[in-house]
Amino acid sequence: MSARVGTPLWVLLPALALVPLALLLPGLSHGGGWSLVGRFALAALRPSLDPLVLGSALRGLGVTVGMALLGWALSLVLGLVLGALSSRLVWRQCSGRLWPAELIRRLLALPRSIHELLWGLILLQLVGLQPAVAVLAIAIPFGALVARVVSDQLDALPTSSLAALRTGGVAAPAALLTAMGPPLLPQVLSYGGYRLECALRSATLLGVFGLGGLGTELRLTLQSLLFSELWTGLWLLLAAMLLLERLVGWLRLRWTMPPRLSLSPQATEASGRDTASAVGRSGRELLLGAALLLPVLVAVAWSLEVDPRSLLRWQPLPPLPPADWGAVAALPWPTLVGNTLSLTLLAAALAVGVAPLLLLLVRPWPLGRAAVQGLWALGRLWPPPLIALLLLFVLHPGVVTGALALALHNLGVLGRLLLESAEHRGETTEQALLSAGSGPRLALLYGRFSALARPYLAYGAYRADVILRESVVVGLVGATGLGSQLLEALSSFAVDELAALMLVYAALTLLGEDLSDRLRRRLLAG
Amino acid sequence: MTTRERWAVALAGLLLIGLLPTACSPRTDGNAGADGATSEAARPNEKRVLRIGAIPDQNPEKLNRLYGLVADELSEQLEVPVRFVPVTDYTAAVSAFRTGDLDLVWFGGLTGVQAWLQKPGARALAQRDIDRSFHSVFIANPRSGLTPFEDQSGLQQLKGKRFTFGSESSTSGRLMPQYYLTQAGVALSDFAGGNPGFSGSHDALIALVQSGTYDAGVVNEEVWLSRLREGKVDTDQVVAIWRTPGYANYTWVVQPNLDEEYGRGFSERLERAFTSLSPDNPRQAQILELFGAETFVPASNEQYEAIEAVGRQIGKIR
């Protein structure tokens, strides 16, 4: 089977993107800004403890966490309902027709394909500057994503117990809830926990673009070079993020939910069945958790002054000049699309490839590993536009700078995932190689990466699709393709151009999603 | 049904029942007025909160202090509750003004024009003495060989140099400088590398030119002078090479409907509140100092016709 040749090397293959990067960087860097970067790094040790700064950072953090929590909760509700509605199984059981499931599934692709930042800016135009805007901006695309996962899981679960109930004369909705609910629950909870981490990152990002919370402070302090004040916010955010990740991880372990990288379909199914009973044992705790969550959500919504009614009061649109479609058609579309794609591919290759490379490099030194973990946490923490702004101190604006910013951020996400899953796979094989005198790096490569290669790359394919969607947020650093054109159109209030750009973006994202799905299936099936 | 299944079903039901009300209103109408109604339609008759905002080109600490003081001062003079709403993004600030979520905003020239074009009837209310004839300053690192010049045509020297603007939507950091560059026959593609950089902010720009990252850049004169005063600029490493002609810049822009909301003559009272700020009153003196102004003077939309024309020319206004 030649398909297996070099398996662990595949993991490192994307890191080859470092070669063109190394060739391009000298031409892009302008060196002089290193003193600024140095000042930035040094300020990490001396964050401002001025009560005024600390207070405003804490308030900002509160708003960000609150928005994340509300957006996340709403997205779960939306996702569960829409997920059931777009499940073939549910429609087959309830009405015998399948096409509504397909239709809803296709319709949901659109909200999913548009980044939460764009949802935020669109909603801002429609309903004004409301705290509810950020919440909804997170809930819409996240809800559509959860819906997809829920419906995929529902349709993949074994249906024998459902058939048993149905032949026993139980009505379809009750039978579905009884037979499919318990095996679905651990999957949904595990995925839900992961979404909460994503929601915190998204809420920070929305703040960077003026939708409230700590992101606002971070951007302002960075732009006025007040690095000590900047780090006050960053350290707080880091603490909140690590705390949340620990909590989610702890709950996942406690309720024995499947880990995130169980991407092979068989593995997911099996672990789902095993863990269903364990979750049943933790039912009481779950119920308690949910009961605790509710008042928390209400209190958060109250203190953030999130008023859902405000979402219903649409504002009149600005007086629009007649659309100039000729000018829209005259945009350099091939360049825009090309730049967007190269940015995505470069960022994805770097993020996917560098994570295992770093792990390999620091393998022999426990301290190095801790350093890499710290680097990844910071990467996850930083919204990509802020990384991009920081990179502008030493690099010229453009595709590579944007790609680097996205790559650093996603490296943080991927690296953590890789480390987590490397802890559970291939440990004994690595030991066997070590005890036979092979070097620690080679033992890691042969022993652990062999087993990890396929699921990791499959996840990487999914991540590439996320990066494509995210490429809009680094439009800030100029000349990065569709993203920067989109932000430019936004700040010029050119609605015609904006509409065309969003359409192209959505089409591209859906195409990317389809491609990454195919790649993922091939990787996991092989 | 096993115990486990019962738990799961109960949980699913509870989640659904429990989460739905969260999505609905957590607040009663009673306190909606107290902490600031969030939309025009929901305003009760009692005096509602006047919301002021600013586009961000100052550091956040100063922003918070400055606008806290302004809010207190206005609240006292006009006898209405006033609250400062921070907005980070130029685009977001303009949109929030259009949708009526901000009543009074301290806009830059370009964003001000965008704001009243989007909200017919809105107008420029008052501005600082220096805003009537505002200037940008082209600065350069001496090592680049660039030297100060008097005539606009001297901008030709910048061809082939590494050049950076400030933020993309900034009037003083991009729009007007770009206009003067074009007038002098310098296209954006004439810079080294085929395009200019964007440093993101005035402070970053000064630091980057000083360090030699860029040969030259252009900065808001007010920021430049205040950094010189604060001693934050190394004058051996960065010098001013040309000061642009004056143009109208920052201004308070006010919603058209405030007289209906707060009673006739409210806008005039608001204007007077600014124009009567005097250095003799300690708090007012502090406000003037933080704004970097001697006094505030009345402003009008007509002052900004040149900016609007430039905005249209380079596509930032449609």
Next chain:
Amino acid sequence: MDPAAVLELEGIHVRGRGQPRLEGVSLRLRAGERVALLGPSGAGKSTLLAVANGLITPDRGSLRWQGHELARGARARRRQQRRIGTLWQDLRLIEELSVQQNLNAGRLGQWGWPRALLNLLLPLESAACAAVLRRLDLDPALLDQPVAALSGGQRQRVALGRLLRQEPLLLLADEPLASLDPRLAAELLELLLEAGRPPRALLLSLHRPDLLAGFDRVVGLRAGRVQFDRPVAALDAGLLEALYAGAAP
């Protein structure tokens, strides 16, 4: 100290950290000796083997390898470990790689990065690998197969093949016969005893006292202590009974 000893353990203590403890175990293997390690489950057989191959550092006691203390530096210790090969109970093959790549994994200690990487692209040293397979009565045509596609008996032999490719002086085997049917077990034991000929030495842990015929010595381990250490011929039923007393043999 015995200069002829391949492995010399003296007063080894291991406090259990998730593994059975060892309490003052001493053991000596000379070149050419083939020693069976007997004892009930939990007696510490696997722990002892893990100490012998350097995976577990004992809390107390000394371990000499060819007359030298086990090195402290990572590099030097790896150089020593290259000559100690282990056949694991769960085999620990790399499922995603081919038979040949798995056999070559035994050479990783000797190889540098270039060869290790190349082996992942174009499996190296086909002739040597084929020779190992023939020696283990396996068809060399299996070289290209992924190990995941092999039968249980074939996998056992590939694992032994990896050990042979490593060319160790000391062969350790942890319950290699446990899950095999009697015929396969006998065949594998024969291969192991063959591999343990001088100048090599073999230490093999066993669950069943009925397969001792080919060994030179038997060591009985119980609750982390050596109960007896004597030639196979000098073993009697009473000793065995005492060793397994209270435990299912």
